[in-house]
Amino acid sequence: MKTHTLVALLLGLIITLVNSTLSTAQEINDYRLATEDQISVTVFNEPDLNLVEVRISASGTISMPLLGQVSIADLTVTEVENKLTKLLLQGYLKKPNLTVTINEYRPFYIGGEVREPGSYPFRQGLTVQKAIAIAGGFTERASKSAISMVNEKEERNIQQAKLVDGVMPGDVITISESFF
Structure with a gap:
């Protein structure tokens, strides 16, 4: 029973990662040029x-x-x-x-509870987790589950982000402070 559960979890994770990668690849193909590119x-x-x-x-x-x-x-x-x-x-x-x-590509931005907030060059295949690593990792006060991301095109649409979510040029990632 435990083996079947582990296999099902691994398959679910693989499918999620493949879907995330495919959608990011499509977004790059549909990428619209802007200032700083x-x-x-x-x-x-x-x-x-x-x-x-x-x-x-x-x-x-x-x-x-x-x-x-x-x-x-x-x-x-x-x-x-x-x-x-x-x-x-x-x-x-x-x-x-x-x-x-x-x-x-134009840079992405990361702020909040990371060691080195700022703008960084975008690279294809960038995820929220990789962006956090580029910015020096989480601070001690960071909430590892309260991550928001704003897409440059949808400035007012703040969405909750997961570590596996793809990042696009111009995106703004904010890591909130943990209250515990």
Whole structure:
């Protein structure tokens, strides 16, 4: 009986982790660019048009050779590629072929009862537990179950977070103080 219970618990944990990883992977594919993200634009056979490690400005734009300021905030990588291709087709290039890559995501933020609160670079596969470790771990006063997370897009939607929950760029994690 105990073996069956242990196997069932392990299977449940594995399914939870797989579902969490799959939803985070989908969120990265649907990721919308914003201020503080750093990208590169490679225009094949046109090295003068390439951008290497450019940060998206506070106004949500990048400065492209020939095109000037191009607004790319709140677009996915695919949408940016399509937009730049269309703009380059307007009298600049006959068959533009380009790729956009994200070099660095905007940071996530962690505060409250962690040893080193602050902003940290986002990495794919980041969970609340990993974010806490990056911030030096819990303080002695931390409540390990009272963790809240606010998604950048849903600023007013504070949700209770679990250690296995995925973290996205711009998210704000707060570790509450334990009262016991």
